[in-house]
Amino acid sequence: MQNKKYIFREGWLSIIANTLLFGLKYWAGIVTGSIALIADAWHTLTDSVSSIIVLLGGKISSKPADDDHPFGHGRAERIATMIIGVLLAIVAFDFILSAIDKFSTREKTEFGTIAWVVTIVSIVVKEALAQYAFWAAKITKSPILKADGWHHRTDSLSSLVILIGIAVGGSFWWTDAVLSVIVALMIGWASWEIISKEFTSLLGESPSKDLLLSIRETAQKACIQPIHLHHIHIHDYGQHTEMSCHIKLPPAMTLNEAHEICTKIEAAIKSEFGYISTIHPEPITWENP
Numbered sequence: 001m002q003n004k005k006y007i008f009r010e011g012w013l014s015i016i017a018n019t020l021l022f023g024l025k026y027w028a029g030i031v032t033g034s035i036a037l038i039a040d041a042w043h044t045l046t047d048s049v050s051s052i053i054v055l056l057g058g059k060i061s062s063k064p065a066d067d068d069h070p071f072g073h074g075r076a077e078r079i080a081t082m083i084i085g086v087l088l089a090i091v092a093f094d095f096i097l098s099a100i101d102k103f104s105t106r107e108k109t110e111f112g113t114i115a116w117v118v119t120i121v122s123i124v125v126k127e128a129l130a131q132y133a134f135w136a137a138k139i140t141k142s143p144i145l146k147a148d149g150w151h152h153r154t155d156s157l158s159s160l161v162i163l164i165g166i167a168v169g170g171s172f173w174w175t176d177a178v179l180s181v182i183v184a185l186m187i188g189w190a191s192w193e194i195i196s197k198e199f200t201s202l203l204g205e206s207p208s209k210d211l212l213l214s215i216r217e218t219a220q221k222a223c224i225q226p227i228h229l230h231h232i233h234i235h236d237y238g239q240h241t242e243m244s245c246h247i248k249l250p251p252a253m254t255l256n257e258a259h260e261i262c263t264k265i266e267a268a269i270k271s272e273f274g275y276i277s278t279i280h281p282e283p284i285t286w287e288n289p
Contacts (some may be wrong), residue, residue, distance in 0.1 A: 011052070013132070014129055015051045017125055022041050025038075026041035031114055042094070050084045061076040071242065081143045081146075085191045085195035088187050095184030102177035130153040133149030245278075246282055249281050266279060
């Protein structure tokens, strides 16, 4: 429920701020004739769309488990995060097309006081939204909030690049087009980072060696005799994580004793990592200790 609260708060705050910024930037772009400012305005509007996706992803992922989805709906967050990444890629491609058009026309753009003021306001507001999203993501460990934070950050950085262009735009006709290309590359890189990470998570990735070592140490501390914990599989479902593993016990041990050991290990794993674990005990042999 904590995730849902922060996701909804960040989503609505982003929608309101981005919609206002879109109108301001688009107006400034039309007045100054700057493709970079107009493109940046559309980028800001896609932030509003991405924030709507954040809200939908948060709503779906917070639903409890049911018969059709016994492990919950937490992965809806990851799917929504990938959609945000795709939106960023589309915006980056549109920037490239705009830059090509600008290069072909060789049109020189004159920037004035309006462009300065609007761009500075955009940088401040978008970086503030990014910082809030990153802060909320750190508390909730929500990938969708982190992705939305990067969406805000790329908008802030693109506005910063445009601000630099405003300073030198009167001297070089190609400034606006070059800046559009730079903005596109920045957004495209952010898109790749988001999509590749979430795609890997959805497919399933191997736990790190440090995590495996920590799990083995935690499990062993819960038991007196060696358990030889191995064959660890971790399944991240967004809102909760499942873990399965094998342990090796003496063949003469009773079923009740083995069950008691498994219960202790499951409790230790739950306490330390928050994982719901399933443990398969095996008889230890000399050939396969």
